[in-house]
Amino acid sequence: IDSGMFVYVRNLFQEMPAYDLALMLESSTSKTRLVLWQLIDPDMHGEVLEELNEEVRKSILKNMAPEKVAAVAEGMDIDDIAEVLRTLPDSVYQQVINTMDHQDRTRVEQALSYEEDTAGGIMNTDTITIRPDVTVDVVLRYLRLKGTLPESTDSFYVVDRNDLFIGSVSLSSIVTARAEVIISTLIDDDVTAVKADMPEADVAQLFEKYDWFSAPVIDENGRLVGRITIDDVIDIIREEAEHSLMSMAGLDDEADTFAPVVKSTQQRSVWLAVNLVTALMAVAVSSMFEGILSELAILAILNTLVPSMGGVAGNQTLTLVIRGIALGHIGDSNSRLILYKELAVGFLNGLIWSLVIAGVVVLWKQDISLGLVIAFAMMVNLTVAGASGVLIPILLKKMNIDPALAGSVILTTITDIVGIFAFLGTATWLLSP
Amino acid sequence: IDSGMFVYVRNLFQEMPAYDLALMLESSTSKTRLVLWQLIDPDMHGEVLEELNEEVRKSILKNMAPEKVAAVAEGMDIDDIAEVLRTLPDSVYQQVINTMDHQDRTRVEQALSYEEDTAGGIMNTDTITIRPDVTVDVVLRYLRLKGTLPESTDSFYVVDRNDLFIGSVSLSSIVTARAEVIISTLIDDDVTAVKADMPEADVAQLFEKYDWFSAPVIDENGRLVGRITIDDVIDIIREEAEHSLMSMAGLDDEADTFAPVVKSTQQRSVWLAVNLVTALMAVAVSSMFEGILSELAILAILNTLVPSMGGVAGNQTLTLVIRGIALGHIGDSNSRLILYKELAVGFLNGLIWSLVIAGVVVLWKQDISLGLVIAFAMMVNLTVAGASGVLIPILLKKMNIDPALAGSVILTTITDIVGIFAFLGTATWLLSP
Structure with missing residues (x-):
């Protein structure tokens, strides 16, 4: 250039x-x-x-x-x-x-x-404050004198002489009121102040709940210290929603798409290491069945089917529950309800897919006992997957561990191990020559 | 009750x-x-x-x-x-x-x-319109007469007598201007009207770009037809961000957490059917190697490792690229760049994990050729995973298929098949007794 x-x-x-x-x-x-x-x-x-x-x-x-x-x-x-x-x-x-x-x-x-x-x-500190006892006319004259308002100003805050927050008056109520109206009569009851130490996720929820454009922030003594506007809240909402997606792949929400190769490799290797450990656990389980695997190669070939279906079904439940927790749909009062529901869905799916897979295997290998073995394993694994998909995120949440980050790995480990045990275990018992 | x-x-x-x-x-x-x-x-x-x-x-x-x-x-x-x-x-x-x-x-x-x-x-149709040639004083008197403003009004729209949109005047510029100022001089140049047929995702992006609270909507003739407020935009942003998460698990974004069991089972079974087909493809590949699997049971035991690591690595890249496309970070101009980067990350990760896994296998089974086989397969699969994680979503996007919905299944199918081929193929060639 x-x-x-x-x-x-x-x-x-x-x-x-x-x-x-x-x-x-x-x-x-x-x-x-x-x-x-x-x-x-x-x-x-x-x-x-x-x-x-x-x-x-x-x-x-x-x-x-x-x-x-x-x-x-x-x-x-x-x-x-x-x-x-x-x-x-x-x-x-x-x-x-x-x-x-x-x-x-x-x-x-x-x-x-x-x-x-x-x-x-x-928050930002560029608030416009007014006293409760002045008239609309006084406020309008003050604003004209000021010339410009801070960006995104849709309301003014009423405070006493010690800066204690009294209430919020919207710009639109000021322009529609008669000149002699006293400010204190225009205070909007729907707006409550936010405490400065409130977590940002809770702030975002309040904005969504009340369709606020901005909100006043007070300190522990009730003194006005600033205001939050909706453009900052949008960033929080976007980050929160992206967080689950990125965490489930073991990525940082703020990950830079074009980070240098070495840095990216480093960041990803943590997750690959965790996966290697869990994959080795599945391998260890398989190796307990070395005997029957060496006798019946077909078991080795079919061994991935049951874990794979369990992983997919479990991850569907997990994703639904993680989103449900994030949106506040799932709490202590109805966690038992969702558990029963997902158990039932898992059982029903297990029934359907064990019939299908048994059909495929029997047609392919002309072996009814093999069909029974894989059908039973599928049934067990999909039911366990449904239960795990509900219980894992709820338990992680209780332990203050982020379910989006750890949930998927734990779930897949369980569905892999249960799937292999159910399939090869039943096979050892039913098919051993 | x-x-x-x-x-x-x-x-x-x-x-x-x-x-x-x-x-x-x-x-x-x-x-x-x-x-x-x-x-x-x-x-x-x-x-x-x-x-x-x-x-x-x-x-x-x-x-x-x-x-x-x-x-x-x-x-x-x-x-x-x-x-x-x-x-x-x-x-x-x-x-x-x-x-x-x-x-x-x-x-x-x-x-x-x-x-x-x-x-x-x-959009909503409750706009407040004013003529360009009136004074601030006239507008203020009109507003007082009106008594209340529609919810979330932060600006008025200036139109001519045929309702053609001329510009937007913010409430705050009206309260800070002198009474005799003419409205047309207060028009905000930063606000442009949105066409009624603009896709909602583009509207959301404009709101984020310019930190708008509301925006005027015009028809194809430039006539004002309504306005969009930020609370509707927030819903779009949330839905968009959730869409990727839900689609990657094969769920509908609007899925009802507490839908009846039969309905949920139906909705999930589509995805499980797709997974069954891809899993059966992997099984078909494994069954091509029935010979060596029946001779060396250890291969059957280790057969899941390489596909599993490839799936995880590929899904990391896929998630990053899907988010990058959604945020507008990845387009035609830099897709080659991200491909090279992820190929390099995949290769480097392949190097690291093939060394680790070879070490584990050699220590466990005292078999150096087995270590070499699995190391080579890991290397190949992680590199392929990196490339697929970039290419699949970009190609799907070009074909107008939602990458979040189909990407993960296609990717896992590729990493499963390549992983099994690389592992069992190399094993047949190097380890056949």
């Missing part, structure tokens, strides 16, 4: 919204990414960083001088600065903080005092 | 928000659901229906008389009525439409004229 090309690309980038630039960086390899980053107008750097996913952001920040990070941070929202600073190593973090002016530093340090995944960690 | 209990429950339900009632219905079996539905205040029925997922909603509507459906529809938003009506059988639909008053009928029929998954299908 010659220098004329560079100028061209730089101009092109100036026209693009931050979201598109972030998408482009996320779609590039780590080397190209750094070159592209240099070509983006530094005034846009802050906005682009806000839009990037965590792992890509880290890979860019790692290569930036602390002064530059501080310069970029200046144009960003407080919650986003805090998010960026959290990903920096301590030494760089100190340098960045030191180059900030006093006001910014205090605000950022306050934001950092809240846990990352709580309301305090995702 | 006696009648006193019924009264108690009925009162309890009256205090609960629609979202919680919907959650409760979704967490119940189909029988309990109908009883609970009767206990909910009929005035709330509309709101609760709006919150329910599709399959549960259908199961309730199926049991309602058409007049009741029409009565419930009265209190609902037009887009939600349209959504409900779409799920009804034609005869019931006609009856419901006939009991509606003229105005509602025209509006609903207009909403139904748009495809379900487009901007037109999810």
Whole structure:
């Protein structure tokens, strides 16, 4: 690429919204990414960083001088600065903080005092507050004087002189009220304040429940400390929904699609190691039946069928239950109900597929006892798969282990082992020459 | 439950928000659901229906008389009525439409004229329009006269006398402007109108890209026909993200956790049938090696290892690529890049795990050639798994088949067959007595 090309690309980038630039960086390899980053107008750097996913952001920040990070941070929202600073190593973090002016530093340090995944960690501090005893007219004159409102402002917060939160008044109720109406009469009863230490997943659920656009955040003393807007909540909802998908394949939710080969290999090998251990357990079970396997090669050939069907049926139940837990459909009160239901589904599926598979085997090998053996094993394994698909995620949840991460491995181990035992065990008993 | 209990429950339900009632219905079996539905205040029925997922909603509507459906529809938003009506059988639909008053009928029929998954299908028609040449003062006086605004109104739409869309003016720019300012000078350049036939996934992306709270919808002639608010967009984002998770297990995104046993069994059996066919293909491959399997039982015991590792490694790549395609990270321009990367990751993982597995096998069986055989097969299968994990979803996407639905089955079939071929084939060649 010659220098004329560079100028061209730089101009092109100036026209693009931050979201598109972030998408482009996320779609590039780590080397190209750094070159592209240099070509983006530094005034846009802050906005682009806000839009990037965590792992890509880290890979860019790692290569930036602390002064530059501080310069970029200046144009960003407080919650986003805090998010960026959290990903920096301590030494760089100190340098960045030191180059900030006093006001910014205090605000950022306050934001950092809240846990990352709580309301305090995702809130912004740019609220507009009004007193309960003023009239609509006074508020409108104040707003005109102000000239602009913070982005995504749909309501104002009513506080007393000690900043204690009293209530929320929507912008639309202010424009539809008569000029002499007192603010305290316009307070919206449907809006309650969110505590700063509330987990972000709970915050997201409140937004969905009440169709909020924004919500006030208060500290433990009931003082207004900030507000959360729906664009931050969307990110949480997307991450949460993606989390199950990625975890079930043993991947990090924020995994960078174009991470360097060695890094990706490292990240994936953990999961492959876990799988190897469980696969070796299945091998160990098979090897207990070496005798009959060496006598009847057909058993060796059919040995994968029952575990495979059990794994698929079990994973269907597991996925349904994991989603049910995440959506709040499955709790203590109805976990027994879903267990019975899935046991019944497993049993019924077992019945259907044991008939089908027995038919296939009898037609193929003209051996009725072999058909009986595999039918029985299928029956047992699909029923066990149904029960495991319900019990594993519920138990993991109780033990505070993420069911999406560990559930599938444990389930497959169980359906493999039960499947092999049921098939080769019954075969040893019924078919031994 | 006696009648006193019924009264108690009925009162309890009256205090609960629609979202919680919907959650409760979704967490119940189909029988309990109908009883609970009767206990909910009929005035709330509309709101609760709006919150329910599709399959549960259908199961309730199926049991309602058409007049009741029409009565419930009265209190609902037009887009939600349209959504409900779409799920009804034609005869019931006609009856419901006939009991509606003229105005509602025209509006609903207009909403139904748009495809379900487009901007037109999810929009509402309750927009507030203003003329470009009036002053802020006139608008404010008009709003005060109106008294209330439609829910979630954050902006007004400027149209000419033929309803042609000119632009959008935010509520916050109106309250901060001086009284004599002309509306046309306040038009927000960042807001563009959405065409009514735009697919809902694209609409969601625009909302995320520009952090919109709402957006105007226009028809093919540029006339304003409605608006979309972010709460509808959140549902789309959640569904989209859940779609991959559910499809990969062969489940419908809207699957009802507590569907009746027979229905669930039916729904799952399709997927199990597909799996049985692919598993039988693997069995057919194994049976080609019946000779060596009957001579060396250890091969039968180890036969599951290589396919299992290939399946896991391939599914990791597949999940990453499916997510990458959904997020727009992977397109034509960089699909070759990701293929090379995943081939390299597969090869490297193959190297690591073939060394590990060869070590385990040599230590266990004191047989170096057996170690070599399994190491070679592992190497081949993990590399093939990496390539398949990239190529399968990209090809399926090009053929307009959902990669999340079909990808995993095809991938596992390939890794099973390649794994067995590589392992038993090499064994036949190297170990035959």
